[in-house]
Amino acid sequence: GAVVSQHPSRVICKSGTSVKIECRSLDFQATTMFWYRQFPKQSLMLMATSNEGSKATYEQGVEKDKFLINHASLTLSTLTVTSAHPEDSSFYICSALPPGGNEQFFGPGTRLTVL
């Protein structure tokens, strides 16, 4: 149980385009999902917390207009990187929190490369 999927696993795009990443909890409903990014040899940095049916809570320094988060259902959250630039190239990982649980379960991650 507690499986989280992400799609796509890898994406390459041109500078200035927008990229959407999907995160799905496959066998449980998640009222809360999280979006992280990880640079090489660094830890996971929380970008935002996504609650179903409400606006996401962004961490300090994360541009909400650039990283659009939509948590439209209890099993799906999306992250859209708008007007992507090379510095946005990173490994983006989502996680989901089962109701009443303390352990987050992670998706496999999405490698974004912006040319």
Added chain:
Amino acid sequence: DQQVKQNSPSLSVQEGRISILNCDYTNSMFDYFLWYKKYPAEGPTFLISISSIKDKNEDGRFTVFLNKSAKHLSLHIVPSQPGDSAVYFCAASLWGAGNNRKLIWGLGTSLAVNP
């Protein structure tokens, strides 16, 4: 300000011996601690957790010890196996903005178990 610290970036252990990974924290508001295992280009996998009201939790070969007075926790793996080779992240949980739980991550310790 690194609230969760894993001071050893790497650790090498012989197969069959004990692996001890350490983690220190500074924020007394953390009330739940978790260990995750991560392979390159994959999402973290939950290993074991401990509530701040306990001082030990055991699950098979994995045991986590918590010393609240010292703000220190450790993960023991015994016996270590080559398949345990990965990066291990310590994470601490607390209530954040918007009444959401959030995880604060250490920088990770790369464990190599040699046959």
